[in-house]
Amino acid sequence: MLSQTRYRMLYLIGLGLGDAEDVTCKGLKIIKNAKRVYLEAYTSILTVGKEALEEFYGRSVILADRDMVEQHSDVILEDAEKEDIAFLVVGDPFGATTHSDLVLRAAERNIKYRVVHNASIMNAVGCCGLQLYNFGETVSIVFWTETWRPNSFYDKISQNRKHKLHTLCLLDIKVKEQTIENMMRGRPIYEPPRFMTVSQAASQLLEIVEDQKDSDKESLAYTAETICVGLARVGTDSQVIKVATLKQMTSLDLGRPLHSFIITGHLHPLEVDMLRQFTDDQSILA
Amino acid sequence: MLSQTRYRMLYLIGLGLGDAEDVTCKGLKIIKNAKRVYLEAYTSILTVGKEALEEFYGRSVILADRDMVEQHSDVILEDAEKEDIAFLVVGDPFGATTHSDLVLRAAERNIKYRVVHNASIMNAVGCCGLQLYNFGETVSIVFWTETWRPNSFYDKISQNRKHKLHTLCLLDIKVKEQTIENMMRGRPIYEPPRFMTVSQAASQLLEIVEDQKDSDKESLAYTAETICVGLARVGTDSQVIKVATLKQMTSLDLGRPLHSFIITGHLHPLEVDMLRQFTDDQSILA
Incomplete structure (x- = not known):
């Protein structure tokens, strides 16, 4: 070249x-x-x-x-x-x-x-066995704070699920962030990097539907039982892929960053066969 | 490793x-x-x-x-x-x-x-300047024959466009295909490989909406004027990217395989700036 x-x-x-x-x-x-x-x-x-x-x-x-x-x-x-x-x-x-x-x-x-x-993570997620052409729009999930809880990804996941599509969730990365105080005082002091984990993402996602628990279950984008895929360090020797329900995912520890998350849509039989390699609870794929 | x-x-x-x-x-x-x-x-x-x-x-x-x-x-x-x-x-x-x-x-x-x-083409298409997270479901477009004109991709493009999303169209590849006669006679004679071009894909896509020209224009998934991106040999020295309307695309020759095609959804200003590099007709991006 x-x-x-x-x-x-x-x-x-x-x-x-x-x-x-x-x-x-x-x-x-x-x-x-x-x-x-x-x-x-x-x-x-x-x-x-x-x-x-x-x-x-x-x-x-x-x-x-x-x-x-x-x-x-x-x-x-x-x-x-x-x-x-x-x-x-x-x-x-x-x-x-x-x-x-x-x-x-x-x-x-x-x-x-x-x-x-x-x-990139946008194509390498195919390693979990879900077909890339069955994915809808990709969403980003950011760290919530006490006063800032953006959830615009919820409607996108809802659209994807309605059309039987999987949703890749890119998880927040905070590098070289400053506290408000340091920023206001102009001090070049930065917080340690933070990387959202699969369990943190699952907890935020679960909170959204729990806040709506009086709603008709059919109208929710997903539930605590929806099959999800957690991925850590994709493409490395220490790669981990875990298939679990959203609820189960909140207590899984996939180790060091980076993590990514998938909320599945409709599962094709071949996709189910692939996902079986990665779950500790085969009953959820029954 | x-x-x-x-x-x-x-x-x-x-x-x-x-x-x-x-x-x-x-x-x-x-x-x-x-x-x-x-x-x-x-x-x-x-x-x-x-x-x-x-x-x-x-x-x-x-x-x-x-x-x-x-x-x-x-x-x-x-x-x-x-x-x-x-x-x-x-x-x-x-x-x-x-x-x-x-x-x-x-x-x-x-x-x-x-x-x-x-x-893979699934992530490398980002080189045209459209953001990967603004893509919806990917579709495949196959060669039509006189008697077989599948168009299931049309509804998917329609859904994507309704949600302002771009659609990546993977174009048909026919390798080691046999004629029906050779297949029936069990002769291991294969046709030369065929690769769908951007102009062939655009022609098939245009035919679908022309067949519906009595419909309300608003109800169509796309029109002859919809901005499209044709890509050839992505990632190689001879890569070509062309931005044109669907109608213009039917007469463009992007050269040797492989070709891919994108029907855009809503264009973000930064995406428009990127696409300007690749069009011969700036007026379509006005």
């Missing part, structure tokens, strides 16, 4: 989901030859850190936080018309989080770009 | 979408060390053939046609409890086509399996 490259440009390179070796051979070749290599480190994480990537690539990597990518992209794009710049993204560059902004800013400056695709 | 492998097993390895170098470093290491390497060659294709893969891997690859995978999977699984067997799939092993059958047959024989994920 590189031999055919006539222009210097920006490369958006997907790293896949697991560790350093999940980069593609094409991606690795570009990384090794790029002038600068940035790692987008605020919307997802690998199971390994920057140091493991640097060791595998044999070169240094610059961490790009949200501020750099969204406010100071000129730094990233500098010299990209004369040199190859690599911008690394966990998963796929246009997967769960898109980097359209960076691409558009490159286009404004007449900098060419190319994408090296990789697996 | 291999150093941690205690069991011999079946590896399902995604090859991504472009050429030999789109395999991941992890996948390549497994391929080089596997006892046998099969290439699933009937649901999708790379831009390069088996020989290019063999040269890049430095080893021989066995073509697995539908008959072998679906009827004679024992051949593939032979000795997989004692040796590593690699089963290569264009895209992701659980992408547009799942290989649940093979996995379940392995499980029946107590053969462990592991998946090495990669990009």
Whole structure:
């Protein structure tokens, strides 16, 4: 591929989901030859850190936080018309989080770009045995606070279930967040990263239908008994997939991040056979 | 990863979408060390053939046609409890086509399996700038014949559009098909492979709404003016993306396979900005 490259440009390179070796051979070749290599480190994480990537690539990597990518992209794009710049993204560059902004800013400056695709959670969830073409709209579930309990995903899950479709729920990630006090005082002190777990997501989802328990059960998007799939560290050696009811899911511990969650719709017999590999309670799939 | 492998097993390895170098470093290491390497060659294709893969891997690859995978999977699984067997799939092993059958047959024989994920068309379509979480159910469009014109995808597109969602249309692939005469006479003579183009898909889609032209326009799932995206050879050097109306799309030639098609739903301003890169007629995005 590189031999055919006539222009210097920006490369958006997907790293896949697991560790350093999940980069593609094409991606690795570009990384090794790029002038600068940035790692987008605020919307997802690998199971390994920057140091493991640097060791595998044999070169240094610059961490790009949200501020750099969204406010100071000129730094990233500098010299990209004369040199190859690599911008690394966990998963796929246009997967769960898109980097359209960076691409558009490159286009404004007449900098060419190319994408090296990789697996993202949006397609790798197929590993649980649910067919990707039976999924409806994907939703995001964010951490609730005492005063902020957004639940716009509920109506989308309801639509998907009405059409017998599965729903992939992307779970909240809080990286480099500040307390309100630190933010107001302008102190660059950040909270430890937080990753929503499958049991936290299940608890929030269950609360919504429990709040409506006087409603007709048929009118609910899902119930405590709806079959769900919890996934942790998809694509890694320590991957865990668990099939359980929503209620059961609230007390399961799937270990370290990242977690993802699926609320199933109609289950095809072949999907049921696949899900059986991952449940401790075969009766729920009877 | 291999150093941690205690069991011999079946590896399902995604090859991504472009050429030999789109395999991941992890996948390549497994391929080089596997006892046998099969290439699933009937649901999708790379831009390069088996020989290019063999040269890049430095080893021989066995073509697995539908008959072998679906009827004679024992051949593939032979000795997989004692040796590593690699089963290569264009895209992701659980992408547009799942290989649940093979996995379940392995499980029946107590053969462990592991998946090495990669990009599939299901997530790589994000490269056109439409956000993956704004897509509804994916549909498949098959070649019509004089007597067989299935259009079950129409209602799904209609549902997606009603909820402002985009629809990814996977286009038909006919590999190793027989004429009825050759099939009846038991002659192992196969037709040349056929791949549905973006313009063929657009023509079939347009015919459906033209057949209903007496209907209220508001009740149609889409019209001749609906913005569509045609994609060819996604993830390769020769990738082409074209944004046009459905009507315009019927006369566009995007070149060699594989092609994919998107019927847009509601367009977010950032999506419009991205799509502008790919249209010859900016007025349709006004």
